[in-house]
Amino acid sequence: MPVGTRGAVKAVTQRDLRDLDAEIILANTYHLYLRPGDDLIARLGGLHAFIGWDRPILTDSGGYQVFSLAAMRRVSDEGAEFRSHLDGSLHLLTPEKATDIQAQLGSDIAMVLDECVASTAEIDGARVAMWRSVRWARRARDRRLQLRDGSLPGVVVTNTGQAQFGIVQGGVYPELRTESAQATIEIGFDAYAIGGLSVREPPEVMYGVVDHTARLLPEDRPRYLMGTGMPDDLLECVARGIDMFDCVLPTRNARNGQLLTSQGPMVIKNAQYAEDDTPPDPACDCYTCRNFSRAYLRHLYIAGEMTGATLNTIHNLYFYLDTLRRIREAIMFGTFERLRQEFHQTFSRRTQQ
Amino acid sequence: MPVGTRGAVKAVTQRDLRDLDAEIILANTYHLYLRPGDDLIARLGGLHAFIGWDRPILTDSGGYQVFSLAAMRRVSDEGAEFRSHLDGSLHLLTPEKATDIQAQLGSDIAMVLDECVASTAEIDGARVAMWRSVRWARRARDRRLQLRDGSLPGVVVTNTGQAQFGIVQGGVYPELRTESAQATIEIGFDAYAIGGLSVREPPEVMYGVVDHTARLLPEDRPRYLMGTGMPDDLLECVARGIDMFDCVLPTRNARNGQLLTSQGPMVIKNAQYAEDDTPPDPACDCYTCRNFSRAYLRHLYIAGEMTGATLNTIHNLYFYLDTLRRIREAIMFGTFERLRQEFHQTFSRRTQQ
Numbered sequence: 001m002p003v004g005t006r007g008a009v010k011a012v013t014q015r016d017l018r019d020l021d022a023e024i025i026l027a028n029t030y031h032l033y034l035r036p037g038d039d040l041i042a043r044l045g046g047l048h049a050f051i052g053w054d055r056p057i058l059t060d061s062g063g064y065q066v067f068s069l070a071a072m073r074r075v076s077d078e079g080a081e082f083r084s085h086l087d088g089s090l091h092l093l094t095p096e097k098a099t100d101i102q103a104q105l106g107s108d109i110a111m112v113l114d115e116c117v118a119s120t121a122e123i124d125g126a127r128v129a130m131w132r133s134v135r136w137a138r139r140a141r142d143r144r145l146q147l148r149d150g151s152l153p154g155v156v157v158t159n160t161g162q163a164q165f166g167i168v169q170g171g172v173y174p175e176l177r178t179e180s181a182q183a184t185i186e187i188g189f190d191a192y193a194i195g196g197l198s199v200r201e202p203p204e205v206m207y208g209v210v211d212h213t214a215r216l217l218p219e220d221r222p223r224y225l226m227g228t229g230m231p232d233d234l235l236e237c238v239a240r241g242i243d244m245f246d247c248v249l250p251t252r253n254a255r256n257g258q259l260l261t262s263q264g265p266m267v268i269k270n271a272q273y274a275e276d277d278t279p280p281d282p283a284c285d286c287y288t289c290r291n292f293s294r295a296y297l298r299h300l301y302i303a304g305e306m307t308g309a310t311l312n313t314i315h316n317l318y319f320y321l322d323t324l325r326r327i328r329e330a331i332m333f334g335t336f337e338r339l340r341q342e343f344h345q346t347f348s349r350r351t352q353q
Numbered sequence: 354m355p356v357g358t359r360g361a362v363k364a365v366t367q368r369d370l371r372d373l374d375a376e377i378i379l380a381n382t383y384h385l386y387l388r389p390g391d392d393l394i395a396r397l398g399g400l401h402a403f404i405g406w407d408r409p410i411l412t413d414s415g416g417y418q419v420f421s422l423a424a425m426r427r428v429s430d431e432g433a434e435f436r437s438h439l440d441g442s443l444h445l446l447t448p449e450k451a452t453d454i455q456a457q458l459g460s461d462i463a464m465v466l467d468e469c470v471a472s473t474a475e476i477d478g479a480r481v482a483m484w485r486s487v488r489w490a491r492r493a494r495d496r497r498l499q500l501r502d503g504s505l506p507g508v509v510v511t512n513t514g515q516a517q518f519g520i521v522q523g524g525v526y527p528e529l530r531t532e533s534a535q536a537t538i539e540i541g542f543d544a545y546a547i548g549g550l551s552v553r554e555p556p557e558v559m560y561g562v563v564d565h566t567a568r569l570l571p572e573d574r575p576r577y578l579m580g581t582g583m584p585d586d587l588l589e590c591v592a593r594g595i596d597m598f599d600c601v602l603p604t605r606n607a608r609n610g611q612l613l614t615s616q617g618p619m620v621i622k623n624a625q626y627a628e629d630d631t632p633p634d635p636a637c638d639c640y641t642c643r644n645f646s647r648a649y650l651r652h653l654y655i656a657g658e659m660t661g662a663t664l665n666t667i668h669n670l671y672f673y674l675d676t677l678r679r680i681r682e683a684i685m686f687g688t689f690e691r692l693r694q695e696f697h698q699t700f701s702r703r704t705q706q
Contacts, residue, residue, distance in 0.1 A: 008653055008660035013667075015640060036627065036652045044630050044648055052644040274389065277397050287368060291405040295397055299389045300361055306659055307361035314366075 001026040001246040007051045010251050011309040014053050020317050024056040026246045030065030034084050038104040046106030046158030059107035061098040067116045095140040103147050106158030112140040114167045119201040126171035133169045134183040141187050163190035174212045181216035192217045193224035214241030235340050250316035255309045257301045260319050264348040273298045286318035354379040354599040360404045364662040367406050373670050377409040379599045383418030387437050391457040399459030399511030412460035414451040420469045448489040452496040459511030465493040467520045472554040479524035486522045487536040494540050516543035527565045534569035545570045546577035567594030588693050603669035608662045610654045613672050617701040626651045639671035
């Protein structure tokens with residue numbers, strides 16, 4: 001899922017996303033709640049109408065940004081009190097409130113509010129946050145079922161078919177992940193996500209937790225790994241049972257001049273590309289690679305031209321979406337293991353020289 | 354002609370320009386000469402190949418930016434000495450050099466170097482600059498003809514079919530315009546432009562000079578009014594014989610949140626549009642107006658999302674290009690005067706409320 005933080009995937013238009021055949025995008029509840037506000041978006045018919053996007057949208061709960069962006073936060077069993085990073089105003093995000101906001105936004109998939117802890121958290125802290133997340137998930141589910149049976153005062157449900165995903169927490173501790181998965185499945189959600197990973201732990205640690213946790217989740221529901229990751233993470237986590245991903249990496253790195261290619265990351269501003277008239281990734285069929293050279297993209301980056309950010313973003317999103325298309329095809333044809341090996345033979349996380 | 358200052362029309366891609374059916378774009382010689390350099394572009398096959406654009410390109414001479422952007426300039430009969438606004442390096446732009454650079458860029462239309470004076474210049478100053486421009490035009494033409502007969506040392510001609518336009522100067526003084534037109538036509542160019550207007554003089558003054566000057570130029574060649582202007586200027590100047598325009602206004606104003614509509618300018622950040630779910634211009638068929646609301650564009654502007662700049666730019670360029678398409682059609686059908694009256698009845702330069 002390309003990330004459309006504030007109702008737009010940075011540097012591209014919805015037409016670009018259609019051309020890339022993005023099947024679903026993610027939007028951030030925290031940002032849209034603060035500006036322009038979920039009330040306004042609901043009055044205008046919900047997020048799909050507001051942003052002009054008729055394919056699925058997933059919204060997060062807002063919790064992650066409260067923990068990473070807000071000017072102040074205080075967490076209690078009730079919820080997370082925080083000050084807006086925009087104007088310092090005071091807000092209280094509860095499991096019910098996060099559910100209400102997403103009901104007003106009318107996304108197709110809503111996430112429950114959970115408590116995020118650092119990947120370096122000790123097991124006791126991770127356990128406390130995990131059980132709080134379970135209690136919050138119960139409240140969020142109750143709220144969602146109430147909304148499904150009819151609007152609550154002050155909440156305009158703009159998408160009656162909205163699904164709600166639970167989130168398994170528990171840091172890097174397998175026993176906590178097991179307890180969290182059992183308790184969350186017991187509540188009963190439309191599908192389940194794995195949260196609290198891709199927060200700077202080494203890849204092997206993440207793969208281990210994914211391997212352990214994914215097999216605890218229902219086989220007949222999509223399994224969503226939140227916030228991952230590098231291109232090779234996609235293959236490794238699909239291999240371990242993951243079906244859905246989101247990450248700002250392809251879009252953010254594009255704006256910073258880093259292209260993700262079949263060989264690995266490429267820093268397009270480097271002087272070595274100044275007169276290089278080959279495409280960024282000769283193996284890629286995206287609009288950017290079919291029409292523009294490394295030399296041109298480097299020029300646009302050095303000159304600070306927005307067009308460069310757009311062309312880099314189109315490439316990076318294509319590379320991610322195409323990698324997942326190839327994974328799906330390989331699974332259908334029974335050749336996933338071969339694809340996985342070939343990918344690793346070509347792709348390196350080291351920047352290309 | 355949309356303006357692609359540094360080899361990219363800001364905030365859009367070449368695909369957007371194709372979708373808008375832009376038939377020709379403008380690129381700035383000053384910027385491309387300084388970075389990435391015409392030598393590099395020539396080695397990569399010329400500007401068309403470098404920027405991935407196979408339709409016509411017009412390049413200016415670089416003179417206007419020397420007069421408006423350079424850190425220092427000293428003009429003599431030889432040319433304009435200046436310091437780069439990027440790194441302070443010293444350069445000398447002569448009529449020959451401006452011709453050589455454009456030959457290396459390989460644009461389809463090259464402009465001669467001329468001396469720009471303020472629209473408030475006294476007649477004596479305007480006369481001196483005008484005659485200097487005529488002498489420079491002669492030298493630029495000689496150089497171009499030499500290049501046409503075969504490359505000169507150090508100059509790679511990347512487009513053998515390049516046309517060269519002369520520029521009529523003379524400020525707001527009809528007698529100087531007449532002398533300039535006669536002398537420039539006598540040199541003999543592929544076509545002619547009117548320079549030194551749209552530099553803050555009142556519209557009526559500009560229309561007067563255009564009216565006087567355009568009729569002095571050959572009927573069988575395009576007449577190009579440089580750097581104009583507001584949408585109503587297009588109709589008024591076509592009425593006076595102009596065939597070609599360029600202006601940064603549609604693209605620059607788009608990035609500043611000003612939409613040009615059939616009613617007039619619209620400042621999209623205004624609070625009145627916060628919940629306005631109508632298109633920016635209900636009379637417009639562009640991608641932006643067909644898919645997005647004023648409320649969404651306002652949100653994107655307030656949030657500082659690049660996607661907003663892109664959508665605004667697509668609208669403004671469409672509005673300009675569509676206005677000119679309608680003008681061409683009306684001329685063919687003999688209904689230009691009616692279109693002109695209808696346009697003025699609807700369009701106002703005052704910002705819409």
